[in-house]
Amino acid sequence: MYFTQLCHLLQQMKETEALVLGGSRAGNSYDEKSDYDLYVYCSCVPSSSSRKEILEQCCDYIELGNSFWELEDDCTLKNGVDIDILYRNLDDFSAGIADVVDGGNAHNGYTTCMWHNLLHSRIIYDRDGRYAKLQSSYDIAYPSRLKEAIIHNNLRLLTGNLPSYDRQIHKAIGRNDLLSINHRTAAYMESYFDIIFAMNELTHPGEKRMMEYALANASILPEDFEKNIHKLMNHLYREPSLVDIIIEHMNSALIQCLQKNNMLK
Structure with missing residues (x-):
């Protein structure tokens, strides 16, 4: 209920291009206490005030603007389930995957994590179909x-x-x-x-x-x-x-x- 409400509110924001669910919740290996990993792909990051206004409607606890790894809001929904909301630029995300998959560039560990994230995520909202197109274009044989x-x-x-x-x-x-x-x-x-x-x-x-x-x-x-x-x-x-x-x-x-x-x- 609260997750669905939150997704509905986030997709109303003018900056939001796509909402994508990742992690265990995107597949079948989760239970009712499993956290949510929600990715907001946006042209630019919505303001802190507008995000806070939305989050307060669905969450009991909010940590706004954590940036230890990626920019994210870490919250607990009103039903007690934790949710990580990560904000990404779709062009940057696409470029990073292209560098690895098309460019054949290896990292020191975790090389294909973002590619895995793309392929195994579940689309909730995709305003212009860009995320689905990206997902389809990289559903390919391993180079x-x-x-x-x-x-x-x-x-x-x-x-x-x-x-x-x-x-x-x-x-x-x-x-x-x-x-x-x-x-x-x-x-x-x-x-x-x-x-x-x-x-x-x-x-x-x-x-x-x-x-x-x-x-x-x-x-x-x-x-x-x-x-x-x-x-x-x-x-x-x-x-x-x-x-x-x-x-x-x-x-x-x-x-x-x-x-x-x-x-x-």
Whole structure:
């Protein structure tokens, strides 16, 4: 009720080009307590006062204009369900996806997250049909150039170079620097999963439930994939001296998997 009312009010704003629902609510894996991720694509961001006027009609709690990652209003609807309302420029969003998908440009982890967001979102309102057109234009086969770029870039981050994460983790273990071990291991996993999704030609679902998504959707996985990840997480603080060995096993299994499937040049 309150979500529907909020969407109706937001789409009346002259700046709003499209309203799109993302996250678990856009699919089938949610319950009544699941948060909403609502994206407002707009020519320019509506004023704080006009947004506040709308939000006060549907929300009990409002944090207006948070900008830790993207510009968003973080609220709790009057039925107690949290909602994140993110404001985006559609041209900028489109350009970012084009840079990755058409340009074949890899990131250090999470390369295809925005592409995944586009493909798996549910359109609520689309004033001129631009969002639907963008969604349709990128409902395509996974580009081989992009796949190769992600694997090449992120594998070099994992191992084989002076700045590679395995070397950084090794040094952090030698210093007994637990915070650095944690930080570098997190970065390692970002690049590791970017490769996992690319080698399976899957778009990246984001930071939540990556292992579960891979297990459910990937047809190609390194040997002991799940076992090694559990071992790494279980020993990260308990026995950090073993992290080096586990990382080495993960790198070896990943490289062997890539070679077996002719994905290494």
